Amino acid sequence: MMDDAGLRARKKAKTRRALVEGAMRLFAEKGFEQTTLAEIAASAEVSTRTFFSYFAGKEEVVFFDAEERLDRTLAIVGHRREGESVTQLLLRVVEAGATWDDDLATRLAAERFRLVMTVPALQARALHLLFDSQRRVAEALCAAYPDELDSVSAAAAVGAMVGAAKLAAVMSLAKGEPYEAAWKAVRKAAQVVASGLDSLGRPARQPV
Amino acid sequence: MMDDAGLRARKKAKTRRALVEGAMRLFAEKGFEQTTLAEIAASAEVSTRTFFSYFAGKEEVVFFDAEERLDRTLAIVGHRREGESVTQLLLRVVEAGATWDDDLATRLAAERFRLVMTVPALQARALHLLFDSQRRVAEALCAAYPDELDSVSAAAAVGAMVGAAKLAAVMSLAKGEPYEAAWKAVRKAAQVVASGLDSLGRPARQPV
DNA sequence: CAGAAAACATCATCGAATGCAAAAATTCAA
DNA sequence: TTGAATTTTTGCATTCGATGATGTTTTCTG
Numbered sequence: 241m242m243d244d245a246g247l248r249a250r251k252k253a254k255t256r257r258a259l260v261e262g263a264m265r266l267f268a269e270k271g272f273e274q275t276t277l278a279e280i281a282a283s284a285e286v287s288t289r290t291f292f293s294y295f296a297g298k299e300e301v302v303f304f305d306a307e308e309r310l311d312r313t314l315a316i317v318g319h320r321r322e323g324e325s326v327t328q329l330l331l332r333v334v335e336a337g338a339t340w341d342d343d344l345a346t347r348l349a350a351e352r353f354r355l356v357m358t359v360p361a362l363q364a365r366a367l368h369l370l371f372d373s374q375r376r377v378a379e380a381l382c383a384a385y386p387d388e389l390d391s392v393s394a395a396a397a398v399g400a401m402v403g404a405a406k407l408a409a410v411m412s413l414a415k416g417e418p419y420e421a422a423w424k425a426v427r428k429a430a431q432v433v434a435s436g437l438d439s440l441g442r443p444a445r446q447p448v
Numbered sequence: 449m450m451d452d453a454g455l456r457a458r459k460k461a462k463t464r465r466a467l468v469e470g471a472m473r474l475f476a477e478k479g480f481e482q483t484t485l486a487e488i489a490a491s492a493e494v495s496t497r498t499f500f501s502y503f504a505g506k507e508e509v510v511f512f513d514a515e516e517r518l519d520r521t522l523a524i525v526g527h528r529r530e531g532e533s534v535t536q537l538l539l540r541v542v543e544a545g546a547t548w549d550d551d552l553a554t555r556l557a558a559e560r561f562r563l564v565m566t567v568p569a570l571q572a573r574a575l576h577l578l579f580d581s582q583r584r585v586a587e588a589l590c591a592a593y594p595d596e597l598d599s600v601s602a603a604a605a606v607g608a609m610v611g612a613a614k615l616a617a618v619m620s621l622a623k624g625e626p627y628e629a630a631w632k633a634v635r636k637a638a639q640v641v642a643s644g645l646d647s648l649g650r651p652a653r654q655p656v
Numbered sequence: 657c658a659g660a661a662a663a664c665a666t667c668a669t670c671g672a673a674t675g676c677a678a679a680a681a682t683t684c685a686a
Numbered sequence: 687t688t689g690a691a692t693t694t695t696t697g698c699a700t701t702c703g704a705t706g707a708t709g710t711t712t713t714c715t716g
Contacts (some may be wrong), residue, residue, distance in 0.1 A: 243708070246683080247681095247683090248681085248683075248693075248694080251681090251694095253692085276670090276671065276672085277671075277672065285459075286695075286696090287696050287697075288672095288673095288696095289674090289695075289696060289698095290694080290695055292672095292673070293695080297672080297673080306549070314519065327645045330645070338603065348566065360576070362552070363576060363579070364572040364575065365572060367572065367575040367576055368571060368572040368575055370569070371571075371575050374611075374615055375615070375618070375619070375622075378615060378619065392619060392633045392636060392637065393636075393637075395612070395615040395618070395637070396612040396613075396615065396637030397612075397640070397645050399611035399613070399614055399616065399637070400608040400610075400611050400612035400637075400640070401608070401611075401645070402608035402611055403582075403609075403610055404604040404607040404611065405604075405607070405612070406607055407586060407603040407604065407607030407611075408581055408603045408604045408607065410583070411583070411586065411599050411603040415599070417672080424598045425603075428601075428604070429600065429604030429607070429608075432605070433608045433609045433641065433644075433645060434645050434646060435644050436641075436643050436644025436645075436646070437535045437609070437641065437644075438607065454714075455712095455713065456662070456663080456713055456714070459663090459712095459713090460662095463663095483703065484701090484703085485702075486702090494665090495664070495665050496665095496666075496703095496704095497664075497665065497666080497667095498663080498664055500703095500704070501663075503706080504704095584707085594659075598702080
């Protein structure tokens with residue numbers, strides 16, 4: 241249907257935004273599980289019943305931009321550069337994970353991260369979303385390199401890269417290190433995976 | 449406290465077992481979300497309230513042996529063999545994931561797998577458990593190779609290996625391949641990670 | 657057997673989630 | 687502009703998972 245014209249669509253987008261902002265504010269103020277759906281709905285001036293026509297559940301609000309981000313990642317994989325290797329492409333995907341061009345997402349990034357790290361239900365939801373994304377990315381990668389990758393190799397590549405990046409980031413941040421250090425850890429992890437675990441004990445290869 | 453003697457402990461173990469078996473049977477018969485806690489509790493002849501003193505929630509029943517399996521994995525990492533490389537140890541851990549020595553777990557393995565693949569809530573829970581396990585394993589690995597690994601490298605290694613194995617297994621099974629093929633895919637994925645992603649697709653290519 | 661401790665049941669409550677039908681808002685065509 | 691047609695919102699009822707409080711039964715210890 242029409243994408244942005246129409247009062248209806250605009251109002252819908254506005255309500256969605258209001259729900260996200262209201263919910264995130266409440267989560268920050270009084271905690272995720274302490275915030276009830278009734279309160280979230282009230283903060284956007286809709287009924288609790290209406291909430292569920294925007295989000296499937298309380299957790300979904302926190303990941304309001306997940307679909308959009310996945311689409312962008314799939315686009316990167318789908319339009320791979322000429323002569324680019326699988327590894328190079330995946331490193332570029334990891335790198336792209338750092339960029340935000342969405343207002344709302346940028347503003348809420350820190351609070352979202354804090355929530356995901358502290359609320360078990362959100363942690364589980366985040367991992368599930370990430371997992372589904374990996375599957376999609378692996379399929380796209382397989383399609384992008386039809387002559388070089390079978391589906392299992394593609395899955396292994398994506399799983400390894402994302403798995404390493406994820407765990408490296410979490411371990412770094414769990415030690416209380418700042419964002420910058422965490423990103424450095426992610427890049428290092430990606431490099432290790434790219435060049436093989438066997439390179440771990442040995443002197444580091446020349447970084448890219 | 450005493451470990452296994454005592455009527456109390458035996459009865460508790462028996463009840464726990466009854467809850468697991470009853471729940472899994474009901475899940476198989478009528479589906480996970482169609483089964484209520486009241487029914488599960490009734491199948492083991494306890495009150496619904498008592499159920500929660502055995503499991504934190506309906507999903508936990510399905511992963512009744514998670515803790516035990518993690519402990520065994522940590523034991524492997526903790527007692528690494530003389531001269532064994534990080535990669536070799538991790539490959540051995542992956543391999544050990546295939547072994548079951550628990551009656552109950554063996555009998556319920558197929559149904560459990562089917563459930564996890566089809567029920568979103570269980571998928572999320574499984575990923576969360578796996579993630580927490582990875583953190584613990586990464587820490588253990590770091591402790592086992594204090595001279596060769598920092599915590600980020602250990603995290604990257606574990607994340608890469610587990611991530612690759614997981615995604616490879618799921619992709620394989622999603623294609624309808626049998627267990628044996630899935631395990632082959634897991635081993636292949638582990639090998640790819642061990643030798644580096646760059647080894648994918650192009651047999652003879654200079655490292656980055 | 658008596659007292660302590662653990663496990664359990666009963667009762668009550670809260671919140672998330674869903675189905676349903678009525679009401680309101682928006683679109684579109686005449 | 688008016689009046690359907692369609693979409694969105696809402697209120698209500700209900701189901702179910704989860705938790706707390708409290709008293710009772712069962713098991714353990716001496």
